[in-house]
Amino acid sequence: MNPRFHAPVALRRTVLQSLLALTLAVPATGALAQQVLRVTAIPDEAPAELARKAAPLVKYLETKLAMKVEFTPVTDYAAAVETLVSRKVDLAWFGGFTFVQASIRSGGKVMPLVQREEDERFRSVFITTDPAVQGLADLKGRDLSFGSPSSTSGHLMPRSFLLQAGVDPDKALRRVAFSGAHDATIAAVAAGKVQAGALNISVWEKFVADKKVDTAKVRVFYTTPAYHDYNWTVHADMPAALRDKLTQAFLTLNKSTPEGKEILELQRATRFVPTQAENYKGIEAAARSAGLI
The missing domain is CATH 3.40.190.10 (Periplasmic binding protein-like II)
Structure with missing residues (x-):
């Protein structure tokens, strides 16, 4: 056979081998990226x-x-x-x-x-420093802090239970605030920035257990029914x-x-x-x- 035909065959073989190696390498790289x-x-x-x-x-x-x-x-x-x-x-x-x-x-x-x-069976709690606040109806005309607007236990469910109790937060309360987080709600109530706050019961219990809140000053006055x-x-x-x-x-x-x-x-x-x-x-x-x- 004429030697001049050997080079293209060898070249094609080399190219195919390189492409195969590259093809096999790509999935391996992708797999690593997913780890x-x-x-x-x-x-x-x-x-x-x-x-x-x-x-x-x-x-x-x-x-x-x-x-x-x-x-x-x-x-x-x-x-x-x-x-x-x-x-x-x-x-x-x-x-x-x-x-x-x-x-x-x-x-x-x-x-x-x-x-x-x-x-x-999760719950929210409403807390206050105001001795006159004994129930949800007592929040009328007062300031209340929720957590984040998208919080289940710090906004949605507390708001839902307020509405069920005939207290529309946007109409019956003097002011509605959003602290952004449960621990910030406790801080706002303790500092007197608002008369009451609503938050996640597990954060409240954690603060009480760790003695990060003065329960002689800040107390729970309402605990909601349970929800997922x-x-x-x-x-x-x-x-x-x-x-x-x-x-x-x-x-x-x-x-x-x-x-x-x-x-x-x-x-x-x-x-x-x-x-x-x-x-x-x-x-x-x-x-x-x-x-x-």
Whole structure:
């Protein structure tokens, strides 16, 4: 055979081998890029507290999932919703109302995986320093602070129970304020900036246990009926295998191990249990009734 025909054949073989190597390399690179689980949470407490709560959970999930886990704080509740809907994060700690907002915003493309056992019967508390305030009706003509406008336990459900009691916050109260977070609501009431505040019962109980609030001065005057609240939610496009591993990682947490005890106590949880979107229909109904969606 004429030697001059050998070069093109060899060249074609080299090119094909290079293309094959490149093709095989691309999925590997893409797979590596996916080995990071991005996590966020609604900023219902101070940033330092959120970071403290997240640190051991991130470490635990990295071990259970065999992948890197990164916690990314957001500035407000709306940002938490948007980052999950736009898939800038993979896992988000939502309140019931932010889950409903994310579900609506995504066209039903988000899935709640687990909630704390406490979230099956969650409550809000109303607090005050005013001796004359003994019930919800006594708030008429006074100043009240909610937390974030998108907070389930710090705004939506307290507002809903006020309306049920015949107290329209926007008409019956002298002023409605929004502190932005549960701990900030306690601070506002304690400092006398408002006569009363509504917040998450678990944050209140944590402040009392840690002696961060003077209960001789600030007291609970009303505790709401129970409702479903917080959950860990993922985008529905997350692969089923990863969803299952993530769910099992939460469900297997228990206080019999030092690691599990630390995480559950920081999350203010007895344990995590499975949840589903249907559990938050009551939250959606309350939001619609209050004109918030």
